[in-house]
Amino acid sequence: MLENQNVREEPNPMSLSETTRIEAFSDGVFAIAITLLILEIQVPTELPEGTRLWTALLQQGASYISYLAAFATIGIMWINHHRMFNIIRRADSWLLVFNLLLLLGITFIPFPTTLVADYLGTPDASTAMAVYAGNTVVIAIFYNLLWRYAAHNDHLLDPNIDMNAIRAINRGYLFGPLLYSVAFVFAFISVPVSLAIVIGLALFFALPPRNPLTARSLL
Amino acid sequence: MLENQNVREEPNPMSLSETTRIEAFSDGVFAIAITLLILEIQVPTELPEGTRLWTALLQQGASYISYLAAFATIGIMWINHHRMFNIIRRADSWLLVFNLLLLLGITFIPFPTTLVADYLGTPDASTAMAVYAGNTVVIAIFYNLLWRYAAHNDHLLDPNIDMNAIRAINRGYLFGPLLYSVAFVFAFISVPVSLAIVIGLALFFALPPRNPLTARSLL
Amino acid sequence: MLENQNVREEPNPMSLSETTRIEAFSDGVFAIAITLLILEIQVPTELPEGTRLWTALLQQGASYISYLAAFATIGIMWINHHRMFNIIRRADSWLLVFNLLLLLGITFIPFPTTLVADYLGTPDASTAMAVYAGNTVVIAIFYNLLWRYAAHNDHLLDPNIDMNAIRAINRGYLFGPLLYSVAFVFAFISVPVSLAIVIGLALFFALPPRNPLTARSLL
Amino acid sequence: MLENQNVREEPNPMSLSETTRIEAFSDGVFAIAITLLILEIQVPTELPEGTRLWTALLQQGASYISYLAAFATIGIMWINHHRMFNIIRRADSWLLVFNLLLLLGITFIPFPTTLVADYLGTPDASTAMAVYAGNTVVIAIFYNLLWRYAAHNDHLLDPNIDMNAIRAINRGYLFGPLLYSVAFVFAFISVPVSLAIVIGLALFFALPPRNPLTARSLL
Numbered sequence: 001m002l003e004n005q006n007v008r009e010e011p012n013p014m015s016l017s018e019t020t021r022i023e024a025f026s027d028g029v030f031a032i033a034i035t036l037l038i039l040e041i042q043v044p045t046e047l048p049e050g051t052r053l054w055t056a057l058l059q060q061g062a063s064y065i066s067y068l069a070a071f072a073t074i075g076i077m078w079i080n081h082h083r084m085f086n087i088i089r090r091a092d093s094w095l096l097v098f099n100l101l102l103l104l105g106i107t108f109i110p111f112p113t114t115l116v117a118d119y120l121g122t123p124d125a126s127t128a129m130a131v132y133a134g135n136t137v138v139i140a141i142f143y144n145l146l147w148r149y150a151a152h153n154d155h156l157l158d159p160n161i162d163m164n165a166i167r168a169i170n171r172g173y174l175f176g177p178l179l180y181s182v183a184f185v186f187a188f189i190s191v192p193v194s195l196a197i198v199i200g201l202a203l204f205f206a207l208p209p210r211n212p213l214t215a216r217s218l219l
Numbered sequence: 220m221l222e223n224q225n226v227r228e229e230p231n232p233m234s235l236s237e238t239t240r241i242e243a244f245s246d247g248v249f250a251i252a253i254t255l256l257i258l259e260i261q262v263p264t265e266l267p268e269g270t271r272l273w274t275a276l277l278q279q280g281a282s283y284i285s286y287l288a289a290f291a292t293i294g295i296m297w298i299n300h301h302r303m304f305n306i307i308r309r310a311d312s313w314l315l316v317f318n319l320l321l322l323l324g325i326t327f328i329p330f331p332t333t334l335v336a337d338y339l340g341t342p343d344a345s346t347a348m349a350v351y352a353g354n355t356v357v358i359a360i361f362y363n364l365l366w367r368y369a370a371h372n373d374h375l376l377d378p379n380i381d382m383n384a385i386r387a388i389n390r391g392y393l394f395g396p397l398l399y400s401v402a403f404v405f406a407f408i409s410v411p412v413s414l415a416i417v418i419g420l421a422l423f424f425a426l427p428p429r430n431p432l433t434a435r436s437l438l
Numbered sequence: 439m440l441e442n443q444n445v446r447e448e449p450n451p452m453s454l455s456e457t458t459r460i461e462a463f464s465d466g467v468f469a470i471a472i473t474l475l476i477l478e479i480q481v482p483t484e485l486p487e488g489t490r491l492w493t494a495l496l497q498q499g500a501s502y503i504s505y506l507a508a509f510a511t512i513g514i515m516w517i518n519h520h521r522m523f524n525i526i527r528r529a530d531s532w533l534l535v536f537n538l539l540l541l542l543g544i545t546f547i548p549f550p551t552t553l554v555a556d557y558l559g560t561p562d563a564s565t566a567m568a569v570y571a572g573n574t575v576v577i578a579i580f581y582n583l584l585w586r587y588a589a590h591n592d593h594l595l596d597p598n599i600d601m602n603a604i605r606a607i608n609r610g611y612l613f614g615p616l617l618y619s620v621a622f623v624f625a626f627i628s629v630p631v632s633l634a635i636v637i638g639l640a641l642f643f644a645l646p647p648r649n650p651l652t653a654r655s656l657l
Numbered sequence: 658m659l660e661n662q663n664v665r666e667e668p669n670p671m672s673l674s675e676t677t678r679i680e681a682f683s684d685g686v687f688a689i690a691i692t693l694l695i696l697e698i699q700v701p702t703e704l705p706e707g708t709r710l711w712t713a714l715l716q717q718g719a720s721y722i723s724y725l726a727a728f729a730t731i732g733i734m735w736i737n738h739h740r741m742f743n744i745i746r747r748a749d750s751w752l753l754v755f756n757l758l759l760l761l762g763i764t765f766i767p768f769p770t771t772l773v774a775d776y777l778g779t780p781d782a783s784t785a786m787a788v789y790a791g792n793t794v795v796i797a798i799f800y801n802l803l804w805r806y807a808a809h810n811d812h813l814l815d816p817n818i819d820m821n822a823i824r825a826i827n828r829g830y831l832f833g834p835l836l837y838s839v840a841f842v843f844a845f846i847s848v849p850v851s852l853a854i855v856i857g858l859a860l861f862f863a864l865p866p867r868n869p870l871t872a873r874s875l876l
Binding site: 028037041043071 | 240243244247248250251252255258312315316319322323326327329330333334337338342343346347350
């Protein structure tokens with residue numbers, strides 16, 4: 001482990017503080033990305049003659065839907081990041097790099113969110129939705145990279161974790177990229193269905209699973 | 220508890236770190252939402268011929284009032300979140316979901332704040348104020364959901380808390396949605412009164428209560 | 439102390455976590471406010487015919503100066519907040535309120551910063567500078583309120599602190615509002631002098647003092 | 658050490674909390690700066706007649722490249738800050754000041770990033786790239802100042818660190834300003850090469866080094 005190369009006396013506290021700061025930095029990025037989403041919802045200005053504010057507010061329904069979808073997406077991804085780092089107890093340089101790749105996908109979310117808000121209901125809605133769903137596929141892949149790297153190097157994991165549980169999680173995580181790919185494909189067939197899949201996946205993954213072995217297994 | 224399913228050996232430190240990270244993420248969201256509010260206050264540009272800057276600054280009084288109202292609202296909500304998590308010592312997946320719902324309401328605040336700043340003094344002020352007060356009602360309801368879920372599952376609470384205190388808090392929290400609903404109704408009768416109620420509630424709830432049993436009981 | 443009313447068994451760890459979360463929230467606010475400042479510097483767009491980018495960049499010198507002044511102001515205020523909470527070990531509801539008032543002043547800084555950047559060199563520069571310096575006076579007063587409240591209720595302080603040191607800090611903190619008031623008055627006489635005072639105060643307060651007794655005493 | 662002047666009884670816990678809060682504040686700044694970058698990528702509005710969204714998205718390739726470059730730059734700088742503070746165990750006022758200078762460079766990054774995004778492919782691309790690379794040179798110099806100050810005052814470092822390792826790090830850090838200066842010079846010769854150097858340096862520095870003695874030695 002890189003950070004311990006010159007400091008071998010107290011590996012444990014060093015490692016604990018190691019993931020603590022990764023989590024703190026990641027929490028910051030998740031918190032900012034989820035809070036910046038509100039900047040995407042435009043405040044109506046210069047209402048046309050005879051239009052009341054409440055009409056204008058109702059007309060931008062696409063903004064609220066894409067806001068909710070993005071909030072749910074980032075929220076569930078934070079929950080899963082959180083669960084993953086409950087098991088990961090040590091860090092090395094590659095883990096930092098894979099975590100940064102994951103955060104790259106997270107910080108990108110406000111961009112496709114605004115795309116969907118602006119182009120929902122236009123002929124370009126498919127493109128906007130494809131960028132949104134495509135980004136979630138990429139994030140799901142980065143989640144797998146991060147987890148598989150940590151699980152492969154099991155000295156990075158909490159030693160109390162059962163190997164069967166890890167294998168179950170390995171299998172479970174595979175569904176993430178797959179399911180989000182379905183949303184991506186539907187972007188070109190039906191934008192509302194694609195959007196519904198993205199929101200549905202977030203709600204589904206947020207709730208506690210029935211089978212303990214798959215507890216942390218789905219993205 | 221979901222996070223402990225595969226790691227039963229040391230439930231306590233796990234649980235502690237559990238709420239620690241929820242609090243860190245929530246603190247981040249509160250801190251960003253309260254700091255983003257300033258972006259709502261417009262810097263006057265292209266002053267009309269003969270207008271001085273100080274005149275232009277004084278004319279946007281609605282911006283400062285809505286800024287103060289929103290700052291007070293988020294500030295008091297952070298204080299109450301803080302108090303609630305002084306009692307909550309463990310977390311499970313549903314608690315994470317209810318906390319995210321609460322944060323959804325918090326991150327939304329900059330939007331109605333700008334609405335009020337832009338439409339105060341216009342015929343659409345009622346609509347803007349209703350959106351603002353309506354959002355606080357929703358937040359107050361989410362606070363109740365979060366607290367009641369934690370209190371109902373009292374294994375999530377600090378074991379040293381007296382059950383009578385919890386029941387008193389249960390009763391007290393009911394006032395939050397009720398009082399903010401009054402502000403919501405007044406949005407359609409008198410916008411200044413509605414705004415005064417929102418600010419007044421924030422100041423009232425921020426200060427230490429006289430009766431210890433209701434110490435944490437009002438939103 | 440409000441937070442301990444129902445949980446008297448372990449006052450110390452409770453109190454420690456109390457200020458820890460205040461510091462975390464405050465750190466978030468300081469970090470966001472200092473990072474948002476960059477949004478104030480405009481990227482030149484639509485360069486006039488024959489103008490090169492480097493000319494346009496040089497012409498917005500006022501933006502860089504006000505950026506540096508605001509960065510230095512927030513930076514030194516974070517350092518002082520940090521020092522103050524090295525001594526404050528417990529919290530109550532009033533401390534939370536005074537801390538929020540202080541943060542109100544901090545989150546406001548990006549607004550006068552943009553004002554100064556936009557109006558430096560115009561006849562309205564005095565107004566812009568007066569708003570900037572006026573806000574720092576208000577912040578310095580809130581620092582005094584926060585510190586005096588904590589010092590007056592010395593059970594909130596680290597018990598190892600010497601009372602003579604506290605009295606010296608009390609005297610020292612008085613200089614903050616006074617010195618920033620000088621910058622405020624100079625806004626109406628000479629904007630560059632006022633700006634130089636604000637930057638100078640930040641640099642002066644950042645560096646370690648020679649006399650240990652006044653170590654934490656100046657804003 | 659300034660913070661300990663009046664509190665000599667328990668130097669160790671005080672010092673630990675000292676760097677903890679510096680790291681928390683710095684993490685916040687890094688997290689916000691890296692997340693704000695997305696605001697630089699414009700959502701295409703008012704597409705010209707006959708232009709589809711995907712064409713418009715592809716046309717702003719410069720935005721994505723500068724986004725990736727800036728994300729990689731801030732990411733690697735966070736990793737290095739992290740590594741440095743694994744060795745630094747105590748803080749004094751000068752360390753706080755040098756750390757603030759470093760953060761000044763970090764928070765500035767979104768500005769040259771937008772410059773590069775807007776001017777890549779125009780005759781002013783060299784100016785934009787020079788500002789970007791110039792800022793990284795400044796950051797690299799501030800990193801050296803911060804590290805050398807901490808290493809010179811070795812009571813600030815973890816006492817378990819070997820002096821030979823520190824000397825190796827001293828030599829290694831010198832390469833940072835040098836290598837980024839090469840990128841700066843290439844801004845005036847070939848913008849793509851300069852951009853490639855910046856991205857390449859970030860990737861190179863992110864990965865674990867082969868020689869443990871230079872583990873933390875390159876910026």
